[in-house]
Each structure stands twice: as structure tokens, then as C-alpha cells.
Amino acid sequence: QVQLVESGGGLVQPGGSLRLSCDVSGSSFSIYGMAWYRQAPGKQRELVAIVSSSGSTHYVDIVKGRFTISRDNAKNTVYLQMNSLKPDDTAVYYCNTVSKAFDWGQGTQVTVSS
Numbered sequence: 001q002v003q004l005v006e007s008g009g010g011l012v013q014p015g016g017s018l019r020l021s022c023d024v025s026g027s028s029f030s031i032y033g034m035a036w037y038r039q040a041p042g043k044q045r046e047l048v049a050i051v052s053s054s055g056s057t058h059y060v061d062i063v064k065g066r067f068t069i070s071r072d073n074a075k076n077t078v079y080l081q082m083n084s085l086k087p088d089d090t091a092v093y094y095c096n097t098v099s100k101a102f103d104w105g106q107g108t109q110v111t112v113s114s
Contacts, residue, residue: 002027002102004095009108012085020080020108022095030073033098036080038091039107050098051078062088085112 008020020036033052039045049069050058057069068081078095092107 004102004105006093006095006105006108009093009110011111011113013114014086014112016085016112017081017083018085018110020082020093020110022078022080022105024076024078024095024102027076027102029076032101034069034071034078035096035098036069036078037094037096038089038110039094040088040091043091045094048093049080082110085110087112 003025005023006020008018010018012018031053033050035050036048037045038048048060048063049067051069051071055071059067066082066084069079070081071078080093082089090110090112092109094104094107096102096104
């Protein structure tokens, strides 16, 4: 059974940076396009960034130029480097495949506040 374990969140001041990690166990990780999603309080979960199986990337407009998604197929891990963080980035961050094929993990809380 596939498990998704997100980590790396925390409290950071506006303008700060965090690097999130998602460890994926129990799957042929390299064949999947992977994505980061986030859910802010009172809002629906939304897509943030995608990295394909070949490594190409896509970002939603609100994080372009600030976030970088990457993957390490040898470690079955996908990363999200977040720079120039804003209070609106506050949310629980999750990873999953592009098609949301796996059960959701617990997520990792990111809070951007002064």
C-alpha cells in the first residue's frame, strides 16, 4: 500500500523560505507525475505545482517564480522549495500524483506570519 509522508513545514515570517519533502513508499514512484497541493482554512484543496515523470514542471500563477518543485527518483521523494513566502501561502501542504491516485497523507502545516 502506498504511503505519502509530508514534512518540512513550520512557522516562517513573510519573505522567508521553507523546503517541503514528500516520501512515497510502496509504489513505482518514477512512473508517476507528482504534485503538491495545499488547503487553507475554509478553502478547498488546490493544486500548487506539478513535476512530470521526466522532470518537467508546471506551476500555478500565484507561486510562479517563488516555488520550485523537484523530485529524486532514487529516494522516492518529491520536494517543494518555497521562497518569498506570503501570509496567503499559509495552508496544509500535501503531495500526491497528478491524478490523486493515492490516499492522502497527513500533510505538513505551513504558517506564514510575523
